[in-house]
Amino acid sequence: MTYKVQKTDAEWRQELTPEQYHIMREKGTERAFTGALYYNKDKGVYFCAACGAPLFSSEQKYESGSGWPSFWAPLNEDNIGEQADRSLFMVRTEVHCANCGAHLGHLFDDGPQPTGLRYCINSASLSFEKS
Ligand code: FE
Numbered sequence: 396m397t398y399k400v401q402k403t404d405a406e407w408r409q410e411l412t413p414e415q416y417h418i419m420r421e422k423g424t425e426r427a428f429t430g431a432l433y434y435n436k437d438k439g440v441y442f443c444a445a446c447g448a449p450l451f452s453s454e455q456k457y458e459s460g461s462g463w464p465s466f467w468a469p470l471n472e473d474n475i476g477e478q479a480d481r482s483l484f485m486v487r488t489e490v491h492c493a494n495c496g497a498h499l500g501h502l503f504d505d506g507p508q509p510t511g512l513r514y515c516i517n518s519a520s521l522s523f524e525k526s
Pocket residue numbers: 443444445446447448492493494495496497
């Protein structure tokens with residue numbers, strides 16, 4: 396997979412915090428309930444913290460109780476890439492930024508209507524802009 400935004404590992408290490416680098420470039424996961432945006436209820440847009448692509452809106456954010464920011468739909472499906480993740484003895488759907496490849500989180504099918512989807516996203520992968 397090639398992405399529009401291409402950077403070397405050294406460049407990503409320089410631009411991202413160690414936590415962001417671990418999550419977005421090494422598919423890490425922040426501890427539940429620790430992310431800065433989990434409780435955020437402000438209206439606005441959530442961007443990829445690595446490249447600035449618009450990914451989610453407060454309109455689709457909901458309280459999942461999971462400990463990670465959760466959305467029942469992305470702002471634009473074209474901005475989200477999906478990949479099967481067979482780690483940890485499970486088959487899950489990994490989601491990443493389609494513009495730069497940064498790991499965002501996982502997609503589950505236990506979300507609320509109208510989609511029934513839950514995009515479970517690390518706070519560290521997002522930057523929020525209040526509208
Ligand atoms: Fe990105």
